[in-house]
Amino acid sequence: MKLVINGDEHEVDAPVGASLAAVLRERLGLTGTKIACNEGHCGACTVMIDGVPVLSCITLAHSVEGEVTTIEGLRDHPLVDAFVRADAVQCGFCTPGQVVSAAALVAARPTPTEEEIRHAMAGNICRCGTYPKIEEAILHWRD
């Protein structure tokens, strides 16, 4: 199968049924994408396909048609710095997924309200409970 990830085309050999998350991590070494629940609940594995946040742990790699953006593709996004400034990270395991969801949000709404942030970020669980800091980071992402 062919996958376009962060602008680069990859030829990947994996059995049908393999998740996009597993292919990213195990075949392509893109370990920024995290797998936590591995059943579509927690959002740690969030990536974008054609700019839309999806859960890579329950996405079949062979069904991917669009361009995938992972956290590695958002290395230079101002949100990364905003998360650091707001101290929106504790253990950090959910952070890549949080940043991917937040990047899609600010692309659609550059100045989101608190309610819009809470609605758009509801699928990214943070077990450390850094939600107020994440909200702050997104509110001030361009500062």
Next chain:
Amino acid sequence: MELLRPSSVDELDGGLFIHGGTEVVPLLRDGIVRAETLVDVRGVVPRGVTGGRIGAGTTLAELEADARVPDALREACRLAASPQLRNMSSLGGNLLQSTRCWYWRLKFPCRLHDGERCHAADGEHREHAIFGNDYCASAHPSDVAAALLALDGRVRTTRREIALAELYRLPDEADRRMTTLEPGELILEVEVQPPAASTYLKAMDRKRWSFPQVGVAAARTGGGTRIALAGVAPVPWLLDGPEDVERATPLPRTAWKVDVARALVRRALAELG
């Protein structure tokens, strides 16, 4: 396992249909469903809204943001699942999702797994059914199905057109299935006539990203008001009227849902005015 990607209805020939995958992939992984052939139907199922017709391949995220969609359906989509799941999941797939009953998901030999008893009825059933629960106490999780039931939606499949209510059936000893779809039958479109007013209210364990404890959809048309509930029966549940809540048959630890349903029905009707 192989993955086929047909581009027309004519090419469909068996296999397990998959669209967004949010339900099928976890069920495959858990061994609850099995398949040699997966059939990605995204190239077959219409997507988008045209008048009152909604392609079954339209995602919940698209419906949530579409002002042409009746309020009850739009709100049901907005309150369903998480943003990522709404981006992935199709309308048709949402209607066909399986119960969240933990006994079923954990593969207890319950009646839906062709076993001999309902483990929830005698066990942990706080989130289970208050209607139609004497054979299987599972609760149908689809907010969207309740909204479409209140809106008296119709479903067009590859073989026929039926009222949404006819898509579902309560399981019994002779037939454990929860839908009336035949093997190989695929939902293509849903048709909804615009109501005079409609709404969807949902009680959840937390404010977002949760299955319904009780969801109440109400829609007023020239012909009267229809009320349908999510999370209260093995299938989406149509009430004969607000007083029908009193005919609930709760399990020992689901009686609280009757109170929630009563309150949400009252509020929904008040909203419709």
